[in-house]
Amino acid sequence: MMLLSRRSQLAIAAVVDIALHARPSPVAAKLLAARHDLPPRHLETLLQALVRAGILKGVRGPRGGYELARERRRITAGDIARAAMQETGDDGLGPAPHSRLVDDVIGPEVQRASQAFLAVLDDVTIEELCHRALVAGSLPTAEARADFTI
Numbered sequence: 001m002m003l004l005s006r007r008s009q010l011a012i013a014a015v016v017d018i019a020l021h022a023r024p025s026p027v028a029a030k031l032l033a034a035r036h037d038l039p040p041r042h043l044e045t046l047l048q049a050l051v052r053a054g055i056l057k058g059v060r061g062p063r064g065g066y067e068l069a070r071e072r073r074r075i076t077a078g079d080i081a082r083a084a085m086q087e088t089g090d091d092g093l094g095p096a097p098h099s100r101l102v103d104d105v106i107g108p109e110v111q112r113a114s115q116a117f118l119a120v121l122d123d124v125t126i127e128e129l130c131h132r133a134l135v136a137g138s139l140p141t142a143e144a145r146a147d148f149t150i
Helices: 006-021 029-035 040-052 077-087 100-122 126-135
Strands: 056-059 065-068
Touching: 006 029, 006 040, 006 065, 006 077, 006 126, 029 040, 029 065, 040 056, 040 065, 040 077, 077 100
Parallel strands: none
Antiparallel strands: 056 065
16 A cells, blocks of 8 residues: 555655756756656646745746755655645545544544654655665666755
8 A cells, every 4th residue: 555645756756856857957847747757737736836835946938947946955755745745635535524433533543644654754855865766777877967065
C-alpha cells in the first residue's frame, strides 16, 4: 500500500528534477513534463502550487521556467508533500463520514499516523535525493551539472 499520493510523488520528483537541471537556466515545464512522460498542462498546476508554497520560483520569459526558491538542503520531501496535499481537494470522494467513532477513535489515529509519515519525509532533503539520483545513475552523465550552492 502506497501512503504517498501520486500527486505528492510527482511533486517530489519534479523538485528533484528541477534541482538537478536548473543550472544555468530554469527548467521549462514542457521539458520537465517530457522527462516524466506527462502532459505539460497536468504538471503546470502542480508547479504553480509549489511556487505558492515557496518551494519553487517561476521565471518568466522566453528562457523562463522553474528553479528552486531555497537551497536544496533547506527543502524537505515533507515540505513538498504538504504543498501538494494542500492543493488537492476531496470533491470527487463524496461526503466525509461524520460519527463519534470517526471523530473520537479513527480520526485521531489516522492523524497521528499521517504526522509520523510526514515526520519521516521531513528528514529527507532535496540535497540527499539529488545525491542519491547521481549515485544511482538515474541521470545521463552529460545531464549532471556542478552545483556551487554554499
